[in-house]
Amino acid sequence: MKISEIVKAGELRYTHHYMQTMHSEETREHSIECPAALATLAKKTPDAESVTYGDGTLGIEIDGKLWAAEVPHSEFRPGKKLPHEVWHYIKLATGENGDTYSR
Numbered sequence: 528m529k530i531s532e533i534v535k536a537g538e539l540r541y542t543h544h545y546m547q548t549m550h551s552e553e554t555r556e557h558s559i560e561c562p563a564a565l566a567t568l569a570k571k572t573p574d575a576e577s578v579t580y581g582d583g584t585l586g587i588e589i590d591g592k593l594w595a596a597e598v599p600h601s602e603f604r605p606g607k608k609l610p611h612e613v614w615h616y617i618k619l620a621t622g623e624n625g626d627t628y629s630r
Contacts (some may be wrong), residue, residue, distance in 0.1 A: 528577050528621055530587065531569040534561045536620035559619065562612045577617050580604075585614045 538558050546553040568575055568587070575594065578586045586596040586604065595607035597614045 529569075529573070530565060530575040530577060531573050533577060533617055533620045534566050534569045536616075537561065539616065539619040541615075541619055559612065559616055562610070562616055564610070565613050565616060577621065585609065585617055 538560050540556060540558050543555045543557050544552060545555065572589055575587055575589045578588050580586060580596075582598075584597040586606070587594045587609065593604060593606040595609045596604045597609045598604070599606050599608050
């Protein structure tokens with residue numbers, strides 16, 4: 528999916544699971560705005576795309592080449608490391624589970 532489409536999602540809501548006991552689970556609802564770095568990338572590089580790898584992690588490709596990855600690797604995924612707020616926002620905007628306990 529194009530980054531320029533993802534940033535149009537605006538403010539997103541998600542559930543933060545921060546404590547689970549034998550009897551209950553504590554959660555909080557949060558919202559997240561589009562990170563400024565992602566908005567800038569969408570504006571300056573309209574062809575940038577979000578890609579999901581076989582292990583479920585994200586990357587951003589520009590002209591078919593890896594630019595940044597959620598989990599970069601020197602051999603297999605050389606690139607910058609995506610900040611947490613960027614990959615979290617992309618996952619929420621693309622309809623994936625935004626619960627923080629899933630990572």
